[in-house]
Amino acid sequence: xxxxxxxxxxxxxxxxxxxxxxxxxxxxxxxxxxxxxxxxxxxxxxxxxxxxxxxxxxxxxxxxxxxxxxxxxxxxxxxxxxxxxxxxxxxxxxxxxxxxxxxxxxxxxxxxxxxxxxxxxxxxxxxxxxxxxxxxxxxxxxxxxxxxxxxxxxxxxxxxxxxxxxxxxxxxxxxxxxxxxxxxxxxxxxxxxxxxxxxxxxxxxxxxxxxxxxxxxxxxxxxxx
Amino acid sequence: xxxxxxxxxxxxxxxxxxxxxxxxxxxxxxxxxxxxxxxxxxxxxxxxxxxxxxxxxxxxxxxxxxxxxxxxxxxxxxxxxxxxxxxxxxxxxxxxxxxxxxxxxxxxxxxxxxxxxxxxxxxxxxxxxxxxxxxxxxxxxxxxxxxxxxxxxxxxxxxxxxxxxxxxxxxxxxxxxxxxxxxxxxxxxxxxxxxxxxxxxxxxxxxxxxxxxxxxxxxxxxxxxxxxxxxxxxxxxxxxxxxxxxxxxxxxxxxxxxxxxxxxxxxxxxxxxxxxxxxxxxxxxxxxxxxxxxxxxxxxxxxxxxxxxxxxxxxxxxxxxxxxxxxxxxxxxxxxxxxxxxxxxxxxxxxxxxxxxxxxxxxxxxxxxxxxxxxxxxxxxxxxxxxxxxxxxxxxxxxxxxxxxxxxxxxxxxxxxxxxxxxxxxxxxxxxxxxxxxxxxxxxxxxxxxxxxxxxxxxxxxxxxxxxxxxxxxxxxxxxxxxxxxxxxxxxxxxxxxxxxxxxxxxxxxxxxxxxxxxxxxxxxxxxxxxxxxxxxxxxxxxxxx
Amino acid sequence: xxxxxxxxxxxxxxxxxxxxxxxxxxxxxxxxxxxxxxxxxxxxxxxxxxxxxxxxxxxxxxxxxxxxxxxxxxxxxxxxxxxxxxxxxxxxxxxxxxxxxxxxxxxxxxxxxxxxxxxxxxxxxxxxxxxxxxxxxxxxxxxxxxxxxxxxxxxxxxxxxxxxxxxxxxxxxxxxxxxxxxxxxxxxxxxxxxxxxxxxx
Numbered sequence: 001x002x003x004x005x006x007x008x009x010x011x012x013x014x015x016x017x018x019x020x021x022x023x024x025x026x027x028x029x030x031x032x033x034x035x036x037x038x039x040x041x042x043x044x045x046x047x048x049x050x051x052x053x054x055x056x057x058x059x060x061x062x063x064x065x066x067x068x069x070x071x072x073x074x075x076x077x078x079x080x081x082x083x084x085x086x087x088x089x090x091x092x093x094x095x096x097x098x099x100x101x102x103x104x105x106x107x108x109x110x111x112x113x114x115x116x117x118x119x120x121x122x123x124x125x126x127x128x129x130x131x132x133x134x135x136x137x138x139x140x141x142x143x144x145x146x147x148x149x150x151x152x153x154x155x156x157x158x159x160x161x162x163x164x165x166x167x168x169x170x171x172x173x174x175x176x177x178x179x180x181x182x183x184x185x186x187x188x189x190x191x192x193x194x195x196x197x198x199x200x201x202x203x204x205x206x207x208x209x210x211x212x213x214x215x216x217x218x219x220x221x222x223x224x225x
Numbered sequence: 226x227x228x229x230x231x232x233x234x235x236x237x238x239x240x241x242x243x244x245x246x247x248x249x250x251x252x253x254x255x256x257x258x259x260x261x262x263x264x265x266x267x268x269x270x271x272x273x274x275x276x277x278x279x280x281x282x283x284x285x286x287x288x289x290x291x292x293x294x295x296x297x298x299x300x301x302x303x304x305x306x307x308x309x310x311x312x313x314x315x316x317x318x319x320x321x322x323x324x325x326x327x328x329x330x331x332x333x334x335x336x337x338x339x340x341x342x343x344x345x346x347x348x349x350x351x352x353x354x355x356x357x358x359x360x361x362x363x364x365x366x367x368x369x370x371x372x373x374x375x376x377x378x379x380x381x382x383x384x385x386x387x388x389x390x391x392x393x394x395x396x397x398x399x400x401x402x403x404x405x406x407x408x409x410x411x412x413x414x415x416x417x418x419x420x421x422x423x424x425x426x427x428x429x430x431x432x433x434x435x436x437x438x439x440x441x442x443x444x445x446x447x448x449x450x451x452x453x454x455x456x457x458x459x460x461x462x463x464x465x466x467x468x469x470x471x472x473x474x475x476x477x478x479x480x481x482x483x484x485x486x487x488x489x490x491x492x493x494x495x496x497x498x499x500x501x502x503x504x505x506x507x508x509x510x511x512x513x514x515x516x517x518x519x520x521x522x523x524x525x526x527x528x529x530x531x532x533x534x535x536x537x538x539x540x541x542x543x544x545x546x547x548x549x550x551x552x553x554x555x556x557x558x559x560x561x562x563x564x565x566x567x568x569x570x571x572x573x574x575x576x577x578x579x580x581x582x583x584x585x586x587x588x589x590x591x592x593x594x595x596x597x598x599x600x601x602x603x604x605x606x607x608x609x610x611x612x613x614x615x616x617x618x619x620x621x622x623x624x625x626x627x628x629x630x631x632x633x634x635x636x637x638x639x640x641x642x643x644x645x646x647x648x649x650x651x652x653x654x655x656x657x658x659x660x661x662x663x664x665x666x667x668x669x670x671x672x673x674x675x676x677x678x679x680x681x682x683x684x685x686x687x688x689x690x691x692x693x694x695x696x697x698x699x700x701x702x703x704x705x706x707x708x709x710x711x712x713x714x715x716x717x718x719x720x721x722x723x724x725x726x727x728x729x730x731x732x733x734x735x736x737x738x739x740x741x742x743x744x745x746x747x748x749x750x751x752x753x754x755x756x757x758x759x760x761x762x763x764x765x766x767x768x769x770x771x
Numbered sequence: 772x773x774x775x776x777x778x779x780x781x782x783x784x785x786x787x788x789x790x791x792x793x794x795x796x797x798x799x800x801x802x803x804x805x806x807x808x809x810x811x812x813x814x815x816x817x818x819x820x821x822x823x824x825x826x827x828x829x830x831x832x833x834x835x836x837x838x839x840x841x842x843x844x845x846x847x848x849x850x851x852x853x854x855x856x857x858x859x860x861x862x863x864x865x866x867x868x869x870x871x872x873x874x875x876x877x878x879x880x881x882x883x884x885x886x887x888x889x890x891x892x893x894x895x896x897x898x899x900x901x902x903x904x905x906x907x908x909x910x911x912x913x914x915x916x917x918x919x920x921x922x923x924x925x926x927x928x929x930x931x932x933x934x935x936x937x938x939x940x941x942x943x944x945x946x947x948x949x950x951x952x953x954x955x956x957x958x959x960x961x962x963x964x965x966x967x968x969x970x971x972x
Contacts, residue, residue, distance in 0.1 A: 024620045025738060027258045031480035033338070034413060034473050037542075039485040045537065049530050056523045063522075065515030069800050072863065073518035074510035074579065074847040101691065102856025103890050106908075110693055118907075158935070161893040166963070294880065297905065297912045304918045309835020375832035375872045404775065412778070421782050428786065432794060442798050443871035445864040449797035451873075453789070461786070497782060501789035507877055510845040512862040517797050524789075583849045587841055587879035658879065659851035691855045694882050695910045702912070 092170075092189065096178025099171055103163070112183040118158060120151040123183035127151060136214045137190065138198035141172045144208035162208060169195040257341060262617045264343035265334050268350035270618055270730065272330030273611055275358050277719075277726055279322025280604075284716040286315035291712050295705040305369045313380045314368045320378070320458065321389065322361045324603055326354070328466040329396055331610040332419050334618075335473055336400060339416050340407035346399060353395040360388030376437055378455035383438050390430060397423045414489040415473045418465035421497060425461040429454055445513055453504035459598060460500035464566075467606045468496075468535060471563045474613055475542055478556045479549055480754060484541035492534035499527040506577040509586060525577035532570040539563050548753035552742040554629050558609030561637060565601035569594065584659050589701065589708075590651025593644045600715075601640045608636070608722065615729055616740075623725055623741035624734025630743055632721040639714035642707060650704020657692040657700065804864045807967065816964040819869050820956070827956025830949045831874070834916065841876035842885040842960070858886045858962070860969050866962040881913055888961035897954040898934050898946050919950040 065071025101110065108114050112123035120127075127133045127140075127149075142164035148157045163172065169192040177189035290312045292299045300306045337344045344350070364381030367373065373380040381389070400423040404416070433454040436442050442450055476483050483489060502524025505517050543560060550557045572594055575581055585591060612629070616622050623629060728734030742750055806815040820828060831837070844852040846861020853859065862885060867873050876883075891897065899906065902920050904913035920934075925943050932951070933943040946954070 024259065024262070024617060026617045026620075026622075026740070027255055027262065029740070030255075030258065031477055033254075034415070034476040035482045036413070036486035036489065037482040037484050038487070039541070041485065041487050041491060042537070045533065048533070052527060052529060056527055059526075060519055060523050063515055063519040065519075067514070067516045069514050069804065069864070071515045072846070072861065073508075073513050073515045074845055074849050074861070098854075098856055102858075105693070106891060107893075107896065159893060159895050161891075161896075163892075166889055166892070293914055294912055297914050301915050302918065304834075307834055307916070307918075308914045309838055310833075312838050313835055371833035373832060373835065375837065375874065377837070377877070412775075417778055420778055424779070424782050425786055428790075432790070436794070436798070437872065440871060442802075443869075444801060444804065444867040444873055446798035446801035447871065447873050448867075448875055449801075450794050453793040494781065494785070497785040498788070501786060502792060504793050508843070508875060510847070510849045511843050511875065512864050512866065514797070514800065514864075517793070520792055579849065583845075583851070587877065591877070658855075659849075695908055698880075698912055699910050705912075 092174040092177050093181065095171070096174035096176070097182075099167070099175045100178055104175070107158075107160075112179070112185075114151075114156075116154070118156065120149060120154075120156045122179050123185060125151050125185075128179055129185055129187050132218075133214075134190070135194075135198065135217055136209075137176050138172055138195040139202060139209060139214065139217070141167070141176065142195075142199055142202055143205065145211070145214075146208040147210040147212075149211045159208065162206075164199065164202075169193075169199065258338070258617075261337045261341075261343050262334075264345070264347065265337055266618045268344060268347045268354065269330045269334050269614065271351050271354040272326045272333070273615060274726065274730065275354060276323050276326030276330060276607075277611075277723055279318050279326065279361065280719050281716075281723055283315055283319035283323055284712070284719050286311050286318060288709065288712050288716055290315055291705070291709040295702050295709065304371065310369050310371065310373070313373060313377075314365050316378070317368060317380055318361065318365050320599070321364070321381070322358075324463060324599065324607070326357065327607040327611065328422075328463060328603075329354075329357075331470055331607060331614065332400070332423065332466055333396075334614050335415055335469060336403050336419055339409065339413050339419075339473070340403055341409045342403060342406050345403070345406075349395055350399060353392040353399075356388045356392035356395075360385045360392065363388070374438060376451055378458060379433060379437060379451070383434070386430075386434060386438070390427070390434070393427055393430065397427050413472075414483065414486075414493065415469035417493050418469035418472070421493075422462050422465040422469070425457070425465075425501075429457050429461065448508060448511075448513070449505060449517060452507040453501070456504040456507065457501055460496075460503065463599070463603045464496070464500070467562065467566065467603045468492075470606050470610045471539060471559055471566075474555055474559050474609060475539060475563070478553055478559075478613070479543065479546045481542060481546065484538050488534050488538040492531045492538065495527070495534065496531035499524045499531065503528065503573075503577070506582075509577065509579065509582045522577045522579075526574050528570055529574050532567055532574075536563075536567040546753065549750075552744055552746070552750040552753060554623075554633065554741070554743060555609045555613040557633060557743065558605050558612060562602050562604075562606030562609060565597060565605065569597040569602055572597065584655035585651065586655070588651040588655035588658065589647050589704065590655060593647035593651055596640065596647075597644045601644065605636065605640075608632070611726075615726065619729055619732075621729050621732055622737040622739070624728045624737065625725065626741050626743065626745065628721045628725050629741060632718045632725065633743070635714045635718035635721065639711045639718060642711035643715070646704050646707040646711065650701050650707075653704070654697055654701045657697045660692050801864055804868055806868055807865060816966075817866060817869055817962060818959075820959060823952050823955040824959045825956075826949075827952035827954065827959075828874075830919075830953040831956055832872070836884075837874045837876045839878055839880035839913070840882070840884045841879050842883065843875050844883060844885055852883060857883050857890070860963075860966065862962065863966055863969065865966060881911075884957070884960055885962050886960060888958040889963045892958060894954055894958070895935060897957055898950060899936065901950060901953065902934070902936075902944065916950075919947055919953065921945045921947055 063073075065073075107119040108122050109119075112121060114121040122128050127136065140160065142162065144162035145160040146158075148155050150156075167175075172195045173190045173192040176195075179185065180187035180189065289300060289306060290308055293301070293308045293311070297308075304310070333344060333350065360381070364385035367382050367385060368380050372382055374382055379386075400420070404420060433450060436450050437447055437454075472483060472489070503521050505513065505521035506525050509518050509522065511518070547560075550560055576585055576591075576594065612623070725734075740750075806817055843862045844858045844860070846853060850861065853861065866885065867875070896907065898920075900908065900913075901916045903915050903917065904911040905915070922938060922942055922944050925941055929943050930945050932945050934946070936944055938944060
């Protein structure tokens, strides 16, 4: 048994002497090293764990999507079917509103007022409402618009991008119909057939329109550029 | 007063009723502790000091990033300081700089004390510290200069991470060797956690470096690996170190045993089993197979088991001794950390359920949650550890009780403000983002309170059924500003701590004898540690020798 | 628990168990996801990034765009993202087969970008927005990326790359190569194609 004031030998077999005065005060006041008590696990905790394990089993069994790679998370029962399916014919105004919000508000704004000096307004715009501009609307969406355009007394000189490749005729018709009846606008809907006709007459052209070019297209002009 | 024969092992570590609240200082133990502390001095101090330096640097990055979110033109001319670079620089410097360095420093000292063997090969560990610091420095500069890898939590390019890996390898091997040479028969719970952390982290880091940085995965498979890694940095690296620290320091400062060995076992193994499954909760409702996300939701919720186990264990140990917190900086920081651990874990389990995930995912609420974990739990615990350990390494007490008070209160109020206000801002943001489809909103609405909640939260300015994005941004601005204010408080706290550390290392401050307490009332401190018959109920097992 | 081997074995097995579940099996299962052709006009969905777009992706990474912008749309019963008009279907693993590293993102300080190329096909808009987000989206807290643009004196004719903004007379604003690459990448972010098995909303 080692002496009281030397520490047990280490692997190298050399017992080391120490000097009490070199001990830090912090060590002198330290308590016992941490040790374990042996209280039992509370029984209510065991019940809680049992309930959790049961829940875990149920939850995993329900939402594992059959371990399939294409059963995605977030759908009910881990399937890839959305909870609500669209039923019946789609309301063009509702569809148009959705498309507008997703594609047009960044420039034309949600209130249809555009941005002064940058993007023309759609609310009360003569391009949107007047009959002589009606054939221009599908064309603008199909190919875009560039160069100066005067709307409600102000001139805008930007670049509207084309949406013809991105949207089908029904979608273009829907968004135009929406714009023509929102924010106090009151004008008739545009049909997918009108858009299809415009698309056909535009043919292979890919450059954006200028206002001068558009104005050459008469209100009831058939398939002629 | 010596309670055991000189030289007798404390191997059994069983409850000794005669030892309540009294200093245990038989010469053998004291001399062993002295030797251990002496041997730990240089490696631990290097880790602690460099860690604290990274804390200050990381706090400055954090402040800049926070201000940019409500004042976007703040320092916006320089590419190096753009938000998208400063923000990951902050994350990496506090995670791999501050938190990991002080975590390792604490682990070294804990391992040595618990294994009752002095630290061997200190030069190797100092080398590891230097390599680690170089790695973090090079990595941080890389991120700021635009060479991030683009993987969250792994932004450091490979030429810096291999330094971290070597450094870590040295530490891990040292830990295995030290553990193998332990003098104590019984392996205390803190050692299990430390062993776990030091074993798991290299596997984690190696896997992710090979698979992701080595470009062996892409797409969603990579996403799963990435978040398995990032979440396990929290769960299998920081949490075990934090818990090991709490498990050691709480009974140590108070002088009482941990409440239940059985709860310790249950807590450790359930953590090991469940925590590492939680990673995929970072992309709930994302483009992932349902089974993968469901497994993580289950893992996240099952964490209630280890968390409540540990909470009970810690609480029942401190119970009747909360008065010590009035005096002891160590205990106050540690208990703050322990309580925050319970809170952040329960919050995390709740956030993984779809109904609460939908409004909080992608919002500032998640950021507040992250800081509750890494700061309120881990950082505060590390502060507590350093307050205990550093005087033992340098032989000098902390020189200013006032600075300690500033440190604690600024940090505590700061993180409380941070978490509280940013969570509220995040909830507002989240509900407005998801206003069009909100099962939670429907649920609250059924209770009849949804309109009231909406009005309280500022009213949702929906147009066409959705709240415009810029309106959401506007609504978050006051909360982002409050986060900057909270962050300023926290940074000041860190500066106070940095000053304290500097004064302790150099000896320039006032020299004290006796512990530096929050409140100088030595008698009150002693009283708080000793059970007093008329205001404490004796334990049922007092006097029981089993 | 006194035995090192018990501790080691337990730590190893629990970790390996989760490693199998979150690393091995997901990577194995998702490795087989390939680009597909649902639409007869397209060759591959998604199309691989062109050189310029890939470079733009690196600019996106270098400037940390992922820390404010996500690139994923949720679906099923949590389809607020779709109702907001960010896309017509939820995101699926196929959308990310060309993405290394994947930039799914976990934060939306700004809007989701997975279909930004579809929502915003205008180069001009992107450049103006990157140069000064506040000018294009008032109240935005996105940082300005003016350092990606060069303000220079007009020598002879205006550059055809010059942005359509008003500076002081005699000066024009020209995007750097990084800015052009970034905008090319952003415009390539269009995952609106149909996916077989997922009904289009």
